[in-house]
Amino acid sequence: MSETTFRKFDPWRPAPVKEESRRQIMQSHYFNVDQVSFDSSKVGHFERFIVEENNGDTVGIIGLTDDGRIPLVEQYRLPTHRWTLEIPAGHALDSNERPHDVAVRKLREEAGYEAKELVQVVRFINTPSFSTQHTAVFFATGLTAVERGELGPETPRPDVRLVTPEEASDMILNGTIIDAKTIIAVMRLREHLAAEEAEHAGAHPRLIQRIAKARAERKAK
Template identity: 55%
Template structure:
């Protein structure tokens, strides 16, 4: 196997090839605003893009592993895709009112019915850098104990899968939610996280 060297080292902070000329919010919403942004670029001139400006804070997801080695996944009906999904518990920091860790703790309790002794941040990513400013932080939760929660809701919405079963659901297209896919694949790639 041969490797190809690049002509320069990758630098995400090098000078931008475009300059922003103007920005106007054309739609305001709970999770996002839609901004129409005008740019100038030496190679191509003037152009516009519509961008999603996240306005409800950081997104947070938490993949938890129970004492018997299963992952709680939450069934949710998602309007934009008109289907049920299986997802890790998740939420938003509400513009920094809560820290990402506080959101992880709250959502694990509310959505899956657990509290955890240990939380570990496993990654942070930009959801769709081509058109959105939304970031997501993922946590791994271990040392779970049942929390006082809405038992009836939990019985109907929480499903449990082993890490391998969850990975199989990712590969079969049963789990389609990006943050959940990333979290499940992180566990598969890093079995040391479960130690």
């Protein structure tokens, strides 16, 4: 294979466009919308609307009960006019609420569980074509059932379904689960479970090491 087929990826190399001006046209608790003017040496002047996240990342939580099942929440989503199956997730109430604290709150509110262990396992950009929104996914273990809270007017008391990782994977493949953060979270959980098997065989996968490191850091505080 030619050595020039691939090059090292640099996400921060010089941009092909230059931002000229920015004007906020909407502000809300969760996000702002800016109208931004750009200039390109190839296509000239153009404008885009960019959604800027507020109060930090969206947080999702994929839990695993002691009997090996994932709590998924049935949510009615207004923009798409349909029900979805999702991991518990939400946003900070204000800029002082940390992602870990959001994970604790949303796991209780939406799924009705508390966790002994909560470890962030992945962080991603949702739609970089028009938004700065990131989602951080936490892995929750040592789950204990607790009283759930109210969510919102569209789904005040959502139903919670418990499914195995294998069932969740099948739901992704057959189109039952279409929520992106849930798909990514299930993939990471399957990776974690495979890594646990490898660890028992004497290997030391990166995800296992990250979980062990996070536990050690919390104990040291």
